Amino acid sequence: MSHIESPPSTSRHPIPMDASGFEPASRCSRRVNVSHSERNVSRIAGAALLLNGLCGPRSTRPLSLLSAAGLLYRGATGHCHGYEALGISTAWKDHADEGAAAAVPAQHGVKVHESVVIQRSPEDLFQFWKNLEGLPAAMRHLESVTESGAGKSHWVARGPMGIKLEWDAEIFTEGDHEFIAWRSLPGGDVDTAGSVHFRPLPENRGTLVEVVLKYDPPGGKWAARLASLLGVGAEREIREDLRRVKALLEAGAPPTVNGQTHGRRP
Amino acid sequence: MSSMMAVCYRGAGRVDVEDVPRPTILNPRDAIIQVTATALCGSDLHLFNGFIPTMQPGDILGHEFMGRVVEVGPEVRNLSPGDRVVVPFTIACGRCFFCQREMWSLCDNSNPNAAMAEKLYGYSSSGLFGYSHLFGGYAGGQAEYVRVPYADVGPFKIPDGLGDEQVLFLTDILPTAYMAAENCGIQPGDTVAVWGCGPVGLLTINCAFWLGAERVIAIDHVPERLELARRHGGAETINFEEADVHETLRAMTGGLGPDACIDAVGLESHGHSLDAMYDKVKTSVYLSTDRIHALRQAIYCCRKGGTLSIPGVYGGFLDKLPLGAAFSKGLQLRMGQTHVHRYLEPLLKRIQGNGTPGFDPTYIISHRFSLEEAPRAYEMFNTDKGHCTKVVFKPAQAV
Numbered sequence: 001m002s003h004i005e006s007p008p009s010t011s012r013h014p015i016p017m018d019a020s021g022f023e024p025a026s027r028c029s030r031r032v033n034v035s036h037s038e039r040n041v042s043r044i045a046g047a048a049l050l051l052n053g054l055c056g057p058r059s060t061r062p063l064s065l066l067s068a069a070g071l072l073y074r075g076a077t078g079h080c081h082g083y084e085a086l087g088i089s090t091a092w093k094d095h096a097d098e099g100a101a102a103a104v105p106a107q108h109g110v111k112v113h114e115s116v117v118i119q120r121s122p123e124d125l126f127q128f129w130k131n132l133e134g135l136p137a138a139m140r141h142l143e144s145v146t147e148s149g150a151g152k153s154h155w156v157a158r159g160p161m162g163i164k165l166e167w168d169a170e171i172f173t174e175g176d177h178e179f180i181a182w183r184s185l186p187g188g189d190v191d192t193a194g195s196v197h198f199r200p201l202p203e204n205r206g207t208l209v210e211v212v213l214k215y216d217p218p219g220g221k222w223a224a225r226l227a228s229l230l231g232v233g234a235e236r237e238i239r240e241d242l243r244r245v246k247a248l249l250e251a252g253a254p255p256t257v258n259g260q261t262h263g264r265r266p
Numbered sequence: 267m268s269s270m271m272a273v274c275y276r277g278a279g280r281v282d283v284e285d286v287p288r289p290t291i292l293n294p295r296d297a298i299i300q301v302t303a304t305a306l307c308g309s310d311l312h313l314f315n316g317f318i319p320t321m322q323p324g325d326i327l328g329h330e331f332m333g334r335v336v337e338v339g340p341e342v343r344n345l346s347p348g349d350r351v352v353v354p355f356t357i358a359c360g361r362c363f364f365c366q367r368e369m370w371s372l373c374d375n376s377n378p379n380a381a382m383a384e385k386l387y388g389y390s391s392s393g394l395f396g397y398s399h400l401f402g403g404y405a406g407g408q409a410e411y412v413r414v415p416y417a418d419v420g421p422f423k424i425p426d427g428l429g430d431e432q433v434l435f436l437t438d439i440l441p442t443a444y445m446a447a448e449n450c451g452i453q454p455g456d457t458v459a460v461w462g463c464g465p466v467g468l469l470t471i472n473c474a475f476w477l478g479a480e481r482v483i484a485i486d487h488v489p490e491r492l493e494l495a496r497r498h499g500g501a502e503t504i505n506f507e508e509a510d511v512h513e514t515l516r517a518m519t520g521g522l523g524p525d526a527c528i529d530a531v532g533l534e535s536h537g538h539s540l541d542a543m544y545d546k547v548k549t550s551v552y553l554s555t556d557r558i559h560a561l562r563q564a565i566y567c568c569r570k571g572g573t574l575s576i577p578g579v580y581g582g583f584l585d586k587l588p589l590g591a592a593f594s595k596g597l598q599l600r601m602g603q604t605h606v607h608r609y610l611e612p613l614l615k616r617i618q619g620n621g622t623p624g625f626d627p628t629y630i631i632s633h634r635f636s637l638e639e640a641p642r643a644y645e646m647f648n649t650d651k652g653h654c655t656k657v658v659f660k661p662a663q664a665v
């Protein structure tokens with residue numbers, strides 16, 4: 001989830017970019033991808049290696065110094081370049097720990113901010129998103145959406161590890177062909193809110209689609225454990241879903257090799 | 267009835283001909299083609315020799331193929347069963363940002379494994395037939411039948427009167443050669459040097475002359491291929507095992523160097539110099555992925571302010587790439603998988619000729635095999651470059 005600060009857009013925004021009422025995740029919190037307990041281990045191991053690097057056998061000194069620097073950095077900043085390169089984060093463990101003690105505070109939900117450029121008009125895209133029941137065809141994380149009229153709908157999503165999540169939602173504001181924002185109604189398995197904006201790009205470059213989603217599990221039944229589980233891979237899943245939407249709307253169908261012929265697999 | 271023969275990857279150095287289910291339509295824009303001719307390519311050797319990751323045993327190979335349409339999906343309105351078509355090896359949707367700008371091999375929508383390619387390359391390029399899961403995992407065309415996605419965009423109808431062999435190379439290597447030469451921005455009077463006299467290099471020599479090159483100098487170490495470059499391309503040649511390439515090029519160009527250099531060798535470059543040995547060791551213990559002796563030499567030999575065009579395929583991480591030389595001399599670098607769709611019509615016209623005799627690319631073909639002989643053909647094309655320049659398989663006999 002890379003969020004790039006951009007100058008204010010020239011298009012009219014009757015509501016802030018993030019219609020669901022939470023600020024986009026800050027750069028800083030995203031960089032933390034090492035849990036507290038691991039950070040402590042890193043600090044201790046880093047210190048030991050530093051000692052070896054300074055006073056230990058000459059042959060192992062340079063290596064120790066290098067590793068020590070890495071571990072100390074990781075311990076101090078909670079950021080591990082190695083983890084980042086591998087796309088690993090263990091920081092979610094912290095949310096689970098804290099969440100178990102307190103009700104999940106607002107800033108502890110899972111936030112996803114993804115964007116994609118699609119070679120269709122904002123009108124086409126607006127129509128696509130307004131047809132909520134059509135979303136699961138392209139979005140794998142959704143199992144079904146049933147509209148019950150008056151902007152209300154029932155959502156069933158595939159949670160992590162096959163957990164089924166259900167909630168009722170309403171579209172609470174929309175701007176003609178520019179944005180749609182929705183939020184869940186009380187009583188569902190998760191509190192969720194989201195918005196999607198459509199902004200035409202210059203010189204026939206298509207339409208910029210920006211999606212902001214937030215999942216906030218209520219206390220009780222699933223509690224914060226779910227938040228952490230949801231967080232793992234949520235971004236990746238939304239990105240893949242948007243890729244499929246793009247392919248559906250541009251190419252008529254997402255590309256597939258599922259069910260194609262092949263030779264003997266070992 | 268519902269099975270067919272297909273050439274399957276079994277692991278590095280091994281292909282088998284297997285009985286597999288026939289392909290079926292999976293998307294409304296798909297078509298099924300009965301393959302009448304399909305060729306073996308230097309790119310297939312990169313797979314065969316295990317240089318391209320994410321191949322799985324059982325993957326059907328082949329990306330140069332043509333044939334007859336036997337079935338079309340509901341959204342393919344420009345083709346009907348019976349049409350005779352050549353199929354570009356790059357799979358393109360025709361409607362994304364890149365396709366709309368004729369950058370077909372960079373299509374945004376055709377790779378089902380785009381996330382995997384994004385991890386490795388930052389962004390994903392198009393899907394390719396029979397070219398590993400990184401490029402979509404699409405079943406290839408060295409088979410009796412093949413499924414062609416976005417069939418309303420890719421397949422190109424061939425008029426009667428032209429034989430399969432005359433047009434088969436429109437699927438890949440003729441457009442590749444043309445784009446390689448086009449990327450050089452050839453000016454009248456230019457000297458172009460081409461590394462590699464495989465099928466791609468040979469056709470590149472022809473294309474460079476079409477585009478106005480004054481001289482083409484071809485470099486390889488296989489005498490038979492150098493002979494083809496002289497006889498069918500009108501190129502001057504250098505055997506890199508007999509002469510110092512840089513010194514020879516320098517002498518041939520009055521100390522200036524070639525105006526453009528083309529690397530038509532790719533990531534399995536040979537050589538006996540220190541750097542080539544170094545590559546061989548490093549790639550064999552997986553410390554780097556590509557052997558780039560020819561590429562280094564092309565950068566080194568190019569004249570100041572010249573252009574380096576790279577049709578040869580590279581897949582991963584290149585070690586000891588002399589970027590300093592390229593920078594100091596202000597070279598331009600152009601490369602990439604070919605935007606095949608762009609070149610189909612103009613190159614077909616060249617083959618047809620316009621009252622004059624058309625271009626006949628069949629001089630590169632050395633062997634014609636049945637599909638069953640694929641294992642032997644791969645082995646031969648890989649090791650016996652002197653006798654084997656291009657293999658064509660004929661899975662179904664044209665009616």
Ligand SMILES: NC(=O)c1ccc[n+]([C@@H]2O[C@H](COP(=O)([O-])OP(=O)(O)OC[C@H]3O[C@@H](n4cnc5c(N)ncnc54)[C@H](O)[C@@H]3O)[C@@H](O)[C@H]2O)c1
Pocket residue numbers: 307308309310311312438439442461462463464465466467485486487488491506530531532533534535536537559560576577578579602603604651655
């Ligand atoms: N860009 C594209 O879209 C595209 C399309 C088709 C093929 N290719 C690539 O083009 C390359 C050539 O394909 P091909 O079918 O002609 O393959 P090939 O293996 O038949 O030819 C390669 C030639 O290079 C010669 N060679 C090896 N080392 C050399 C060196 N150091 N200096 C000069 N010559 C050297 C070999 O002797 C051989 O004749 C491959 O990398 C292939 O993958 C790219």
Ligand SMILES: [Zn+2]
Pocket residue numbers: 307308309310329330355438439
């Ligand atoms: Zn090829």
Ligand SMILES: [Zn+2]
Pocket residue numbers: 358359360361362363364365366372373374375376
């Ligand atoms: Zn496309």
